[in-house]
Amino acid sequence: DTGVSQDPRHKITKRGQNVTFRCDPISEHNRLYWYRQTLGQGPEFLTYFQNEAQLEKSRLLSDRFSAERPKGSFSTLEIQRTEQGDSAMYLCASSLPGGQRNTIYFGEGSWLTVV
Amino acid sequence: AQRVTQPEKLLSVFKGAPVELKCNYSYSGSPELFWYVQYSRQRLQLLLRHISRESIKGFTADLNKGETSFHLKKPFAQEEDSAMYYCALKNQAGTALIFGKGTTLSVSS
Numbered sequence: 614d615t616g617v618s619q620d621p622r623h624k625i626t627k628r629g630q631n632v633t634f635r636c637d638p639i640s641e642h643n644r645l646y647w648y649r650q651t652l653g654q655g656p657e658f659l660t661y662f663q664n665e666a667q668l669e670k671s672r673l674l675s676d677r678f679s680a681e682r683p684k685g686s687f688s689t690l691e692i693q694r695t696e697q698g699d700s701a702m703y704l705c706a707s708s709l710p711g712g713q714r715n716t717i718y719f720g721e722g723s724w725l726t727v728v
Numbered sequence: 729a730q731r732v733t734q735p736e737k738l739l740s741v742f743k744g745a746p747v748e749l750k751c752n753y754s755y756s757g758s759p760e761l762f763w764y765v766q767y768s769r770q771r772l773q774l775l776l777r778h779i780s781r782e783s784i785k786g787f788t789a790d791l792n793k794g795e796t797s798f799h800l801k802k803p804f805a806q807e808e809d810s811a812m813y814y815c816a817l818k819n820q821a822g823t824a825l826i827f828g829k830g831t832t833l834s835v836s837s
Contacts, residue, residue: 655828
């Protein structure tokens with residue numbers, strides 16, 4: 614499968630611990646996105662990279678969240694001092710540069726449960 | 729404000745019946761709208777986008793700027809159409825998608 618891959622697929626952590634998710638986008642996709650999805654809701658935008666530059670961050674991305682894409686390829690999303698409200702599916706997506714014909718492709722997501 | 733509203737959480741129809749999944753949006757200017765679908769245990773994937781004016785798997789969607797709607801339609805539902813459907817709007821900056829809450833379509837025989 615050459616689609617967007619995410620790891621781990623599931624993570625259970627205790628409140629207060631740090632967690633990190635990894636995303637490998639489709640090769641040659643220079644745009645990378647992180648979304649969060651909670652039960653009964655659609656995906657909500659968190660942040661967006663073009664190559665290694667983080668160009669946009671949502672207000673949902675609190676100070677405890679940090680995302681990086683150091684070499685413009687894979688990306689990590691770290692959540693520090695997790696809270697129960699962080700329990701959600703974290704989706705990564707990628708696309709080619711902007712333009713009306715460029716599709717955003719999603720990964721299968723990383724489920725986070727904070728207990 | 730940029731917003732997408734999908735008023736129905738669940739739509740249940742019988743096989744062969746017509747389907748219409750509703751989507752309304754709020755946006756200043758010319759919107760770019762999409763329908764994404766998520767089949768059971770699969771990733772979210774693009775179904776269609778309004779600029780392509782295409783029909784995918786028998787589904788079509790027409791942008792109605794007067795009613796600010798982008799409803800998804802199919803004349804004859806199939807059981808394999810059962811899935812979660814999300815309407816999405818590209819934000820003003822063109823950098824992200826704004827999703828509705830989704831509608832579960834259940835097609836039974």
